[in-house]
Amino acid sequence: MSDIEDDVLDRSAEDTADEARDSYALDDTLLGKLRAAVAARDPAAIDALITPLHPADIADLLEQVSDPVRAAWLRLWPSSIDGDVLSELYGDLREEVIGLLPDSVLQDAVRDLDSDDVVDLVEDLEDDQQEAILDVLAPSDRVAVEQALSFPEESAGRLMQREVVAAPEHWTVGEAIDYMRAHKRELPEQFYHLVLTDPRMKPVGYVTLGRIMSTARKTPLIELLEDSFRVIPATQHEDEVAYAFNQYHLISAPVVDDDGRLVGVITIDDAMNVLDDANEEDILRLAGVDEESSLNDRVIDTTKRRFPWLFVNLITAILASLVISQFEAAISQIVALAVLMPIVASMGGNAGTQSLTVAVRALATKDLTRSNLLRVVLREAGVGLINGLVFAVVMGVIGVLWFGSPMLGVVIAVAMVINLLVAGLAGILVPVILERLRVDPALASGAFVTTVTDVVGFFAFLGLAVVLLL
Amino acid sequence: MSDIEDDVLDRSAEDTADEARDSYALDDTLLGKLRAAVAARDPAAIDALITPLHPADIADLLEQVSDPVRAAWLRLWPSSIDGDVLSELYGDLREEVIGLLPDSVLQDAVRDLDSDDVVDLVEDLEDDQQEAILDVLAPSDRVAVEQALSFPEESAGRLMQREVVAAPEHWTVGEAIDYMRAHKRELPEQFYHLVLTDPRMKPVGYVTLGRIMSTARKTPLIELLEDSFRVIPATQHEDEVAYAFNQYHLISAPVVDDDGRLVGVITIDDAMNVLDDANEEDILRLAGVDEESSLNDRVIDTTKRRFPWLFVNLITAILASLVISQFEAAISQIVALAVLMPIVASMGGNAGTQSLTVAVRALATKDLTRSNLLRVVLREAGVGLINGLVFAVVMGVIGVLWFGSPMLGVVIAVAMVINLLVAGLAGILVPVILERLRVDPALASGAFVTTVTDVVGFFAFLGLAVVLLL
Structure with a gap:
């Protein structure tokens, strides 16, 4: 593995031209030096490495080291962590670091922060960790934080700072x-x-x-x-x-x-953070990944977070298989059907993903509204139809050349048109309907659209084959 | 179609609770009134509707109306458009609107703008449109804009404003x-x-x-x-x-x-725009959609923009079909193989998409580095292995119950473990390798990873079937 890693990541002379694109990556040698300082149990060396860094970079370092190194680092030199570093940490790692800090360090860290940063820090913590931090605050700060926490989660009241000029x-x-x-x-x-x-x-x-x-x-x-x-x-x-x-x-x-x-x-700056997080959430949800995921989760946590979407996909795939099983007799007569059928389903799935991603983004940016829905739906149908016709010709020719059967070419061509048209329509209508039902379209559209394109793809191709070929 | 539209988009009383989540959507009635004013050829009515709006909202309106309405609107009342509205428009629509405006209106619009906004406005225009706008500027402004244009595209020099205090x-x-x-x-x-x-x-x-x-x-x-x-x-x-x-x-x-x-x-605010655009680009590219796409493109333009990725996917799908065709003899003996084989490929494709999306994002946010690559690769392999084992058991049982063949259950179970492990590894290594080769991982990872999971999925399942079942 380490050979692959070196091949892939070694920087060569020609990279310098692209240097301007990677100006803020953490210095690789820094991490090595930190690991060495931790291994040598040398708090002074750790301090010398950490002190010059921006809190956001210290937080990145905490994310990049392995669990044992992180634990040893914080045991040796807990004052690496101040309130700003805690604010930069996300999710589970923040809870873990808070758990590793001695009370006195945690208290100093929290006292430094503005009330809105304390709110951001405590709102996702477990009750007992939250209580421990609130107990540290001066009474007036505690009241401020508790008032902010009385606003709904993810509201402007949680996001604002109370100090206004x-x-x-x-x-x-x-x-x-x-x-x-x-x-x-x-x-x-x-x-x-x-x-x-x-x-x-x-x-x-x-x-x-x-x-x-x-x-x-x-x-x-x-x-x-x-x-x-x-x-x-x-x-x-x-x-x-x-x-x-x-x-x-x-x-x-x-x-x-x-x-x-x-x-x-x-x-x-707060709004920029929210926008960045919302975009990140959309990207991950569209791929069926829990938006709380991070590279630092334990393997078992990541596995659990990826499982639900894979399970949904399994149901989808089994539904598609049930469609195929209705046509076992046809397949046993013409095995070429089994060879070609995944192409139709796969093209539909990809076309559907294109449409639904555009639709999910247009909903998020308020570009897709009631006023232009009909026009956008007709447009997607048009795009699906035209691409369907183009790929129908391509696949029809391939079908004929490969299997020498003009009728098989016609079957795959017609199935392709049907599935790409359906993919375009499903790709736009499923997210819109989910949005109306108050379900996040980024989260659920993929499963529905893929189910539609798989089922329609297999059914159209195999069904036409039964009608035209047997 | 209009019935579906109404069902989906009619707002009911219960929606008011969620009102706080949709405070900035454009007023639906506004668009109706604008269409009526345009149909009545009434410049005064158009002016009364447009004048109170923020330039960003005027730009949204321009995006939402159909092409003929937009052309008629701008013919009737071109002074709806000032420099700020032009700045808010994106891509093709901006070029189209500039083309529709009389020279005098365009000149007034451009003279209002700061030099960095003029740069942003002209840098994507065709040469002749660019020249027409530069000609309008005062000589000193023109020099400023041309100096900014001398910096590379998408550089800080293009983004900055030259007025510094x-x-x-x-x-x-x-x-x-x-x-x-x-x-x-x-x-x-x-x-x-x-x-x-x-x-x-x-x-x-x-x-x-x-x-x-x-x-x-x-x-x-x-x-x-x-x-x-x-x-x-x-x-x-x-x-x-x-x-x-x-x-x-x-x-x-x-x-x-x-x-x-x-x-x-x-x-x-400029940095926020860039970050938002970069995220948008990643989302669209991950789905195989050209990042210049917008809801306003003509059907034929959208079709052309979606075509390349679908074509890549066709090659991928044909590769997978070639693998299947090697096993025609096995499929004709046991048709259940044709029924079950898409499940293995589909699960691999989804698991691979999860991994690659996390990897693409981690590369974009500089969380995945040379220092932690090995650990992340091992982690993805672990996640793939565990989820593979879980779904192996599930599918093994389903295989046995559905087709009554314990050995078929074993075949699909083992193939599932192999493909989910491979999916996890490909999902992380493909984006990292593409990044090293200076290819945008968001753009190309999907095609490579899906090819791997399709080919491995079909080959492992059908190959094992030949060894164990025939």
């Missing part, structure tokens, strides 16, 4: 600058807008910091409002929040409660 | 604020950091606007530098730029030329 709508530029200078310790680390509110704390607009800074002190803030202003309801789903940021090019947006009062702010 | 490293907060007030007309619409440069224009760090605004005027800027500072080489690929923004939570980053001198700045 806001000012009364009647203030001037000078008043705003003086206020910020006087309260500099309370300002969030990153903020981009000053939100103006009415006396009932309802946001009325916002002003960019650049605008404030470049405008004379006496100017009323209300004259500097940005067009892009939008408020986000705290109960809105985070996928919608990410869509709004992406669609309307927002940088930050105030979050309001049911009464329209300002309760927090969401910034584009 | 920078200051000498020795300035104080007060000097910076005074400078910005004096030059407010030249400041970009959105900026978040003030970049400090040395006398040779090399960036030495940056300061957030919030920090400047909340700090006393006499403080040197150099004392306020942010830890997060990173510079981006102008030739770096945009995917790497997006990775850096996502990994290191950047909001903006200065871009430097080969000599390390400041030439522009990239902001997170």
